[in-house]
Amino acid sequence: MEKSEIDAALTPVARAIKHAADDLLDLRAAALDQSDAGLCVRCYFKIFSQSREQAALQRLRELLEKHLEIVALDNNRRELERIPVFLDADEMESYCLGIMKEFRDNRVYDSPKIDIRFRFKEPLCAA
Known part of the structure:
Protein backbone atom coordinates (compact mmCIF):
# COMPACT_ATOMS: atom_id res chain seq x y z
CA MET A 1 0.00 0.00 0.00
CA GLU A 2 1.32 3.39 -0.95
CA LYS A 3 1.24 6.31 1.49
CA SER A 4 -0.67 8.47 -1.01
CA GLU A 5 -3.25 5.71 -1.51
CA ILE A 6 -3.80 5.35 2.23
CA ASP A 7 -3.99 9.09 2.83
CA ALA A 8 -6.45 9.55 -0.06
CA ALA A 9 -8.73 6.91 1.48
CA LEU A 10 -8.47 8.33 5.01
CA THR A 11 -8.91 12.04 4.20
CA PRO A 12 -12.69 11.94 3.57
CA VAL A 13 -13.15 9.84 6.71
CA ALA A 14 -11.14 12.29 8.82
CA ARG A 15 -13.26 15.18 7.53
CA ALA A 16 -16.55 13.39 8.17
CA ILE A 17 -15.73 11.78 11.54
CA LYS A 18 -13.67 14.18 13.62
CA HIS A 19 -13.77 12.07 16.82
CA ALA A 20 -12.18 9.01 15.13
CA ALA A 21 -8.66 10.47 14.98
CA ASP A 22 -7.02 7.82 17.19
CA ASP A 23 -8.49 4.94 15.20
CA LEU A 24 -7.58 6.63 11.91
CA LEU A 25 -3.99 7.14 13.04
CA ASP A 26 -3.72 3.53 14.27
CA LEU A 27 -5.14 2.23 11.00
CA ARG A 28 -2.80 4.44 8.97
CA ALA A 29 0.29 3.33 10.90
CA ALA A 30 -0.60 -0.37 10.62
CA ALA A 31 -1.34 -0.03 6.91
CA LEU A 32 1.84 1.90 6.15
CA ASP A 33 4.18 -0.59 7.78
CA GLN A 34 1.88 -3.56 7.08
CA SER A 35 2.37 -4.68 10.67
CA ASP A 36 -1.12 -5.73 11.74
CA ALA A 37 -3.89 -6.40 9.23
CA GLY A 38 -6.26 -7.32 12.06
CA LEU A 39 -5.75 -3.88 13.61
CA CYS A 40 -6.72 -2.29 10.29
CA VAL A 41 -9.97 -4.27 10.25
CA ARG A 42 -10.65 -3.55 13.93
CA CYS A 43 -10.12 0.19 13.40
CA TYR A 44 -12.31 0.15 10.29
CA PHE A 45 -15.22 -1.33 12.22
CA LYS A 46 -14.73 1.09 15.13
CA ILE A 47 -14.81 4.00 12.69
CA PHE A 48 -17.78 2.45 10.87
CA SER A 49 -19.74 2.25 14.12
CA GLN A 50 -19.12 5.96 14.81
CA SER A 51 -19.99 7.17 11.33
CA ARG A 52 -23.24 8.70 10.21
CA GLU A 53 -21.81 9.16 6.71
CA GLN A 54 -21.14 5.65 5.42
CA ALA A 55 -20.29 7.08 1.97
CA ALA A 56 -17.16 8.67 3.46
CA LEU A 57 -15.92 5.17 4.29
CA GLN A 58 -16.35 3.72 0.81
CA ARG A 59 -12.85 4.49 -0.45
CA LEU A 60 -11.30 3.17 2.77
CA ARG A 61 -13.36 0.00 2.55
CA GLU A 62 -12.29 -0.53 -1.06
CA LEU A 63 -8.64 0.02 -0.14
CA LEU A 64 -8.76 -2.52 2.70
CA GLU A 65 -10.64 -5.07 0.60
CA LYS A 66 -8.03 -4.64 -2.15
CA HIS A 67 -5.00 -5.13 0.10
CA LEU A 68 -6.17 -7.53 2.84
Missing part, protein backbone atom coordinates in the same frame (compact mmCIF):
# COMPACT_ATOMS: atom_id res chain seq x y z
CA GLU A 69 -7.05 -11.19 2.81
CA ILE A 70 -8.08 -13.88 5.25
CA VAL A 71 -5.81 -16.88 5.52
CA ALA A 72 -6.44 -20.27 7.10
CA LEU A 73 -3.42 -22.05 8.58
CA ASP A 74 -3.14 -25.58 9.93
CA ASN A 75 -1.61 -26.47 13.30
CA ASN A 76 1.85 -26.50 11.64
CA ARG A 77 1.23 -22.97 10.31
CA ARG A 78 0.99 -24.18 6.72
CA GLU A 79 -1.35 -22.16 4.58
CA LEU A 80 -4.55 -24.01 3.73
CA GLU A 81 -6.55 -21.34 1.97
CA ARG A 82 -6.85 -17.63 1.26
CA ILE A 83 -10.16 -15.84 0.90
CA PRO A 84 -10.87 -12.20 0.09
CA VAL A 85 -11.89 -9.66 2.68
CA PHE A 86 -15.37 -8.19 2.15
CA LEU A 87 -16.22 -5.69 4.87
CA ASP A 88 -19.96 -6.15 4.49
CA ALA A 89 -20.99 -6.45 8.13
CA ASP A 90 -22.06 -3.76 10.59
CA GLU A 91 -19.51 -4.72 13.25
CA MET A 92 -16.41 -6.83 13.66
CA GLU A 93 -17.83 -9.54 15.89
CA SER A 94 -20.57 -10.54 13.45
CA TYR A 95 -18.09 -10.33 10.56
CA CYS A 96 -15.62 -12.67 12.29
CA LEU A 97 -18.36 -15.04 13.43
CA GLY A 98 -19.55 -15.25 9.83
CA ILE A 99 -16.05 -16.11 8.63
CA MET A 100 -15.67 -18.78 11.32
CA LYS A 101 -19.08 -20.22 10.43
CA GLU A 102 -18.08 -20.34 6.75
CA PHE A 103 -14.95 -22.33 7.59
CA ARG A 104 -16.73 -24.59 10.07
CA ASP A 105 -19.70 -25.37 7.81
CA ASN A 106 -18.16 -25.39 4.34
CA ARG A 107 -14.59 -26.61 4.66
CA VAL A 108 -12.94 -29.93 5.50
CA TYR A 109 -9.26 -29.92 6.38
CA ASP A 110 -7.14 -32.73 7.76
CA SER A 111 -5.99 -30.72 10.75
CA PRO A 112 -7.18 -30.72 14.36
CA LYS A 113 -6.81 -26.94 14.58
CA ILE A 114 -7.36 -24.18 12.03
CA ASP A 115 -6.05 -20.67 12.64
CA ILE A 116 -7.88 -17.95 10.71
CA ARG A 117 -6.31 -14.51 10.49
CA PHE A 118 -6.23 -11.30 8.52
CA ARG A 119 -3.08 -10.45 6.63
CA PHE A 120 -1.81 -8.11 3.97
CA LYS A 121 -1.75 -9.59 0.50
CA GLU A 122 1.67 -10.37 -0.79
CA PRO A 123 2.78 -7.86 -3.42
CA LEU A 124 2.86 -9.14 -6.97
CA CYS A 125 6.36 -9.74 -8.23
CA ALA A 126 7.47 -7.55 -11.10
CA ALA A 127 7.89 -9.49 -14.33
Whole structure:
Protein backbone atom coordinates (compact mmCIF):
# COMPACT_ATOMS: atom_id res chain seq x y z
CA MET A 1 0.00 0.00 0.00
CA GLU A 2 1.32 3.39 -0.95
CA LYS A 3 1.24 6.31 1.49
CA SER A 4 -0.67 8.47 -1.01
CA GLU A 5 -3.25 5.71 -1.51
CA ILE A 6 -3.80 5.35 2.23
CA ASP A 7 -3.99 9.09 2.83
CA ALA A 8 -6.45 9.55 -0.06
CA ALA A 9 -8.73 6.91 1.48
CA LEU A 10 -8.47 8.33 5.01
CA THR A 11 -8.91 12.04 4.20
CA PRO A 12 -12.69 11.94 3.57
CA VAL A 13 -13.15 9.84 6.71
CA ALA A 14 -11.14 12.29 8.82
CA ARG A 15 -13.26 15.18 7.53
CA ALA A 16 -16.55 13.39 8.17
CA ILE A 17 -15.73 11.78 11.54
CA LYS A 18 -13.67 14.18 13.62
CA HIS A 19 -13.77 12.07 16.82
CA ALA A 20 -12.18 9.01 15.13
CA ALA A 21 -8.66 10.47 14.98
CA ASP A 22 -7.02 7.82 17.19
CA ASP A 23 -8.49 4.94 15.20
CA LEU A 24 -7.58 6.63 11.91
CA LEU A 25 -3.99 7.14 13.04
CA ASP A 26 -3.72 3.53 14.27
CA LEU A 27 -5.14 2.23 11.00
CA ARG A 28 -2.80 4.44 8.97
CA ALA A 29 0.29 3.33 10.90
CA ALA A 30 -0.60 -0.37 10.62
CA ALA A 31 -1.34 -0.03 6.91
CA LEU A 32 1.84 1.90 6.15
CA ASP A 33 4.18 -0.59 7.78
CA GLN A 34 1.88 -3.56 7.08
CA SER A 35 2.37 -4.68 10.67
CA ASP A 36 -1.12 -5.73 11.74
CA ALA A 37 -3.89 -6.40 9.23
CA GLY A 38 -6.26 -7.32 12.06
CA LEU A 39 -5.75 -3.88 13.61
CA CYS A 40 -6.72 -2.29 10.29
CA VAL A 41 -9.97 -4.27 10.25
CA ARG A 42 -10.65 -3.55 13.93
CA CYS A 43 -10.12 0.19 13.40
CA TYR A 44 -12.31 0.15 10.29
CA PHE A 45 -15.22 -1.33 12.22
CA LYS A 46 -14.73 1.09 15.13
CA ILE A 47 -14.81 4.00 12.69
CA PHE A 48 -17.78 2.45 10.87
CA SER A 49 -19.74 2.25 14.12
CA GLN A 50 -19.12 5.96 14.81
CA SER A 51 -19.99 7.17 11.33
CA ARG A 52 -23.24 8.70 10.21
CA GLU A 53 -21.81 9.16 6.71
CA GLN A 54 -21.14 5.65 5.42
CA ALA A 55 -20.29 7.08 1.97
CA ALA A 56 -17.16 8.67 3.46
CA LEU A 57 -15.92 5.17 4.29
CA GLN A 58 -16.35 3.72 0.81
CA ARG A 59 -12.85 4.49 -0.45
CA LEU A 60 -11.30 3.17 2.77
CA ARG A 61 -13.36 0.00 2.55
CA GLU A 62 -12.29 -0.53 -1.06
CA LEU A 63 -8.64 0.02 -0.14
CA LEU A 64 -8.76 -2.52 2.70
CA GLU A 65 -10.64 -5.07 0.60
CA LYS A 66 -8.03 -4.64 -2.15
CA HIS A 67 -5.00 -5.13 0.10
CA LEU A 68 -6.17 -7.53 2.84
CA GLU A 69 -7.05 -11.19 2.81
CA ILE A 70 -8.08 -13.88 5.25
CA VAL A 71 -5.81 -16.88 5.52
CA ALA A 72 -6.44 -20.27 7.10
CA LEU A 73 -3.42 -22.05 8.58
CA ASP A 74 -3.14 -25.58 9.93
CA ASN A 75 -1.61 -26.47 13.30
CA ASN A 76 1.85 -26.50 11.64
CA ARG A 77 1.23 -22.97 10.31
CA ARG A 78 0.99 -24.18 6.72
CA GLU A 79 -1.35 -22.16 4.58
CA LEU A 80 -4.55 -24.01 3.73
CA GLU A 81 -6.55 -21.34 1.97
CA ARG A 82 -6.85 -17.63 1.26
CA ILE A 83 -10.16 -15.84 0.90
CA PRO A 84 -10.87 -12.20 0.09
CA VAL A 85 -11.89 -9.66 2.68
CA PHE A 86 -15.37 -8.19 2.15
CA LEU A 87 -16.22 -5.69 4.87
CA ASP A 88 -19.96 -6.15 4.49
CA ALA A 89 -20.99 -6.45 8.13
CA ASP A 90 -22.06 -3.76 10.59
CA GLU A 91 -19.51 -4.72 13.25
CA MET A 92 -16.41 -6.83 13.66
CA GLU A 93 -17.83 -9.54 15.89
CA SER A 94 -20.57 -10.54 13.45
CA TYR A 95 -18.09 -10.33 10.56
CA CYS A 96 -15.62 -12.67 12.29
CA LEU A 97 -18.36 -15.04 13.43
CA GLY A 98 -19.55 -15.25 9.83
CA ILE A 99 -16.05 -16.11 8.63
CA MET A 100 -15.67 -18.78 11.32
CA LYS A 101 -19.08 -20.22 10.43
CA GLU A 102 -18.08 -20.34 6.75
CA PHE A 103 -14.95 -22.33 7.59
CA ARG A 104 -16.73 -24.59 10.07
CA ASP A 105 -19.70 -25.37 7.81
CA ASN A 106 -18.16 -25.39 4.34
CA ARG A 107 -14.59 -26.61 4.66
CA VAL A 108 -12.94 -29.93 5.50
CA TYR A 109 -9.26 -29.92 6.38
CA ASP A 110 -7.14 -32.73 7.76
CA SER A 111 -5.99 -30.72 10.75
CA PRO A 112 -7.18 -30.72 14.36
CA LYS A 113 -6.81 -26.94 14.58
CA ILE A 114 -7.36 -24.18 12.03
CA ASP A 115 -6.05 -20.67 12.64
CA ILE A 116 -7.88 -17.95 10.71
CA ARG A 117 -6.31 -14.51 10.49
CA PHE A 118 -6.23 -11.30 8.52
CA ARG A 119 -3.08 -10.45 6.63
CA PHE A 120 -1.81 -8.11 3.97
CA LYS A 121 -1.75 -9.59 0.50
CA GLU A 122 1.67 -10.37 -0.79
CA PRO A 123 2.78 -7.86 -3.42
CA LEU A 124 2.86 -9.14 -6.97
CA CYS A 125 6.36 -9.74 -8.23
CA ALA A 126 7.47 -7.55 -11.10
CA ALA A 127 7.89 -9.49 -14.33
